[in-house]
Amino acid sequence: MEISYKWLQEYINLPESPEEVGKILTGTGLEVEGVEKVEAIPGGLEGVVIGEVLTCTPHPDADKLSLTTVDVGAEQPLSIVCGAPNVAAGQKVVVALVGATLHPASGEPFQIKKAKIRGAASEGMICAEDEIGLGVSHAGIIVLDTSGPAAQIPNGTPAARYFNLEADYQIAIGLTPNRIDAASHFGTARDLKAALNRPLNMPSVADFAVNNRDLTLDVRVEDLAACPRYAGLTITGLTVGESPDWLKKRLISIGLNPINNVVDVTNFVCHDLGQPLHAFDTGKIAGAQVIVKTLPEGTPFVTLDGIERKLSATDLMICDEEKPMCIAGVFGGQNSGVTAETTSIFLESAYFSPTSVRKTAQHHGLKTDASFRFERGTDPNIPVFALKRAALLIQEVAGGVVSSEITDLYPDPIEPFRVLVRYRNIDRLIGIAIDRTEIHRILNALDIQADEMSADSFIAVVPPYRVDVTREADVIEEILRIYGLDNVPLSVTLSADSLSEFPKTDPNQWQSRVGQLLAANGFYEILTLSLTRPAYNDAIRSTLPGEDVTLLNPLSEELSVMRQTMLFSSLETLVYNLNRRQKDLKTFEFGKVYHKIQNDDGTSRYNERMRLSLALAGNQEAESWLQKGQAVVYHDIATAAQRVLNLFRIKSVDTQPADPAIFQYGLTYLVNKKPLVSLGLVQPKLTKLVDLKQPVFYADFDWSALLKLANTKARYAEVPRFPEVRRDLSLVLDKAVTFEQISRLAHQTERKLLRSINAFDVYEGESLGAGKKSYSVSFTLQDPTQTLTDAVIEKTMQRLMTGFERDLGAVIRK
Structure with missing residues (x-):
């Protein structure tokens, strides 16, 4: 809704600027979205005033020019050279002062400057209609009628005021549906009347009269x-x-x-x-x-x-x-x-x-x-x-x-709303005790009368145009918005549970927490471009979810598409650092990937997803006199990924082999059968694309999916009073059997007592036979209600061994 500042001034005295009025209205709940100057003509005649020609003599060196002195209300008259044939002493004229920018009826705007015209100084310009955009006539200068109102106009009066062309201001109000009472200048002025405690100037209809009854319908x-x-x-x-x-x-x-x-x-x-x-x-x-x-x-x-x-x-x-x-x-x-x-x-x-x-x-x-x-x-x-x-x-x-x-x-007049209001509820909802005289001043200013007043309460009689004020809380809100939210101090004992709830999952907060975790474990954050080479996407085309998003006007061929994976951004960063003799690298990056999907009807839709990537290259730690440098291994990237999952309290995941188009070996962790993170050793053919000659371990998180799991609540349990028991087994298995299969089967077999399982040694050798390997595995057992007996432990281990032999073909070596 747009409100005119000058129109508003007809209803209420407003010495405040339009911007100040906007702040006042916003404070009352009528949110002002902007204040824009509205000029009746371009430039608004700024720098143009009414003047009086004191003298007018011919220019000694130009037949068509006149030398004039003009009183514009300053200490000294201005000397102006004028070429109009109708200029004469005693005239009231329109004068553009030095510095004024004029917007003529035709042509480009121009600025008035001090000048010398045929050797005579000129300190302004006496204007014609077309020169200031008031008309199209250029027959001569504007000469005001000195027998009329112009004779009483002081010299120096702004021409915009004389011609009633003063700029107005359009105040844009974002009117909420409940405040239709303010959808007019009169309605807006009512709020200002209450907020500023000033009277309204209502238009008079006292002159209305029925002149005849010749046309009655x-x-x-x-x-x-x-x-x-x-x-x-x-x-x-x-x-x-x-x-x-x-x-x-x-x-x-x-x-x-x-x-x-x-x-x-x-x-x-x-x-x-x-x-x-x-x-x-x-x-x-x-x-x-x-x-x-x-x-x-x-x-x-x-x-x-x-x-x-x-x-x-x-x-x-x-x-x-x-x-x-x-x-x-x-x-x-x-x-x-x-x-x-x-x-x-x-x-x-x-x-x-x-x-x-x-x-x-x-x-x-x-x-x-x-x-x-x-x-x-x-x-x-x-x-x-x-x-x-x-x-x-x-x-x-x-x-x-x-x-x-x-x-x-109007057979059935609409009655005002009658609302019971209790003073204790006013104090309770606002949070402070407002003087009762001020309460009723505000309500009276809002045309809300008080009836049946007592020491504890009153009946608010609300006019029917306030369709949103029908309950006690509504009346209290009216008091508060005029009293001013800024005038209600916050309590020093304000507790967190009294504040409005924040979103359960704050992406920025989680990003900060994960970033701090990774930085604390030696990772450096990187920030790379989302633009990349088409060759990178082509190298893993079979595994991408959609088509490339191609730039219409790329800066170069190397930056002509949007990335569909963050892998190559990380690899390029590693190469940049390795070429500068920084060999041991741990990086992480939050960023987006982009792709295009073709719909069945032939149209396209674009998709972008937030990802988190981790990359490791070089040694785990720098070599020192205490230890030699050890190259990073799969376990290092898996540990980093697990720390991120632990921060989100994600304990249980399923696994499957990672995509072989990207990883030489590795795993994809799934939650609810949806991929959450893929990690492993990057295929050498991909590292060669960026001229990287050493192994790189990489992890790629679906950040959006990770955030959806961020609301898992922490669970607490009493510290067990009974001790744990450890038992070890050595299992000879086919090479194809993974530790994940062993762990899953163990937990399925023993759900009550088994607390954890760990592989502390893996052995492969000729003594085991072709295609075999041996896992040395420890099992931690515990009963929270009692001390485990040898019989219970033996029975449990026997059940586990039977399961390994039956389902995995294991040979048990104790």
């Missing part, structure tokens, strides 16, 4: 539920034409286009008072009747935009004796509107049911200024005042006389 309302109040009057003898400048400026200042003087007045009153109006050409009203009713389902109706619409049986219509003329509260009809030939009108001002208007507007897909207000709830008590205001304005700008009494059909 029969008005009937057949659906009182959809139209509780309907008012109207007729005006005859008017002339439809262009609106005066003041009216056009008001509409333009809030982004509306002027149409004609009658329609412009209805739009003006809508945005002035918040009451939509509609004007009908009485010459098109058949039978001198106005009937508010519904019509049969499917009745055709052509609206002002020339579109034929099929009416619903619930659409409330304004009809005459023969036909529908308007969709009530939504849109006018093509055959009843005001045109240049209109000489008399029926002016409508009504209160329509918000539910009725909302259903109709949604049914026809129509959103208008009128429906915006009616469907949220207008003030049922303002239609007649708005009618008188509009009638006076129409008479002012279009002439005519009021030719009927005001018809006001």
Whole structure:
């Protein structure tokens, strides 16, 4: 919603700047989204003033130039060289001062500078109409009529003020649906009245009068539920034409286009008072009747935009004796509107049911200024005042006389809301005790009266235009927003559980936690480009989820596609560091990968996912006198990955071999059958693509999937009172059997006592036979309720051995 600053000033005294007013409105709950300067003409005549020509003599070296001295209200008159034939001493003129930028009617803007013209100094310019954008005439300078108001204008007065062209400011308010009472300049001014404790200047309708009764229409309302109040009057003898400048400026200042003087007045009153109006050409009203009713389902109706619409049986219509003329509260009809030939009108001002208007507007897909207000709830008590205001304005700008009494059909007046308010609840919800005098000052300023007052409570009588204030908490909110949220201090004992809840999973917080964990374990964070070489994606094309996202205007062939994996970004970083003799490297990176997917209908959709990558190369630790350097192994990348999973409290995962297109060997961890992280030794053919000659261990996390598992709560248990027992077994197995299979089978076999299982040695040799290997495995057993006996331990181990022999073909060597 747009509000004009100068228009607002007609309702309330506002010495504050537009920006300050915006802050005040935001504090009351009417959030101001921006303040924009609106100039009647380009430049707003800034630096242009009214001056008086004191002397005028011919230029000694130019026949068509004159030397003038001009009083512009400064200490000394200005010397100005003027080429206009009509310049003369004693004239009131328009002067552009040095530094002013003029925007002529045609041509480019130009700045006034001190100059010498044929040897004579010139300190400004006396202006013609076209030179300042006021018109197109260049016959001579603008000469003001000194017999009129211009004679009283002090020299130096800004020309924008004289021509009534002072800049306005458009205040954009993000109006929430519950605050429809503020959808007008009057409504906005009401909040300022309460916040600033200043009176309102209401427009007067005291001059309204019925001039005759020559055109009285029969008005009937057949659906009182959809139209509780309907008012109207007729005006005859008017002339439809262009609106005066003041009216056009008001509409333009809030982004509306002027149409004609009658329609412009209805739009003006809508945005002035918040009451939509509609004007009908009485010459098109058949039978001198106005009937508010519904019509049969499917009745055709052509609206002002020339579109034929099929009416619903619930659409409330304004009809005459023969036909529908308007969709009530939504849109006018093509055959009843005001045109240049209109000489008399029926002016409508009504209160329509918000539910009725909302259903109709949604049914026809129509959103208008009128429906915006009616469907949220207008003030049922303002239609007649708005009618008188509009009638006076129409008479002012279009002439005519009021030719009927005001018809006001309002059989069941809408009563104010009565809400019980207790002082203790005001103090409790706001958090501080506000003086009761201030409470009632605020409520009175908001037109909320107090009734049945006692020491503990009162009845708040809320006007029906405040459709959002129907409960005690609503009344308290009104007090608080005017009192000011900033005026309520935070308690020093404010506890965390009294604050609003934050999102359960904060991606930034988790990223920080994981980054700190990895940094603490010797990893360095890297940040690389999302652009990469097409060859990288081509090298692992079979494993990618979609097509490449190709740049339309790439900087180079090497940076022409978006990456589908972060592997090569990490490899390039390793190469860069290795080439600078940094051999032992641990890196991690948070970043996105991108791909394109073809839909079945031939269209494409783009997808991006967040990933976390880890990379290891070189030695685990730098060599020293204590130990020789040991090259990183699979266990190192697996340990780093496990630490990340432990931070998220992910204990149980399934595994499968990692993608052989990327890893020479490795594992993919799955949770709920979905890949979470893949890790292992990168295929040598991929490292060769970046000219990397040493092994690299790499881990790739699906960060989005990881975050979904971040809400696992920590579980706590009593420290066991009974000791653990360890037993070891040596298992001779086929080489194809993995330790993961051993561990899974052990936990399936013994669910109650088995706490952990660990492989502490692996052996392969000729003594075992071809295709065999031996695992030395330890089993930790514990019963939280009692000390384990030898019999229980022996029985448990026997059950495990039987399972290994039966399911894995193991040979047990104790």
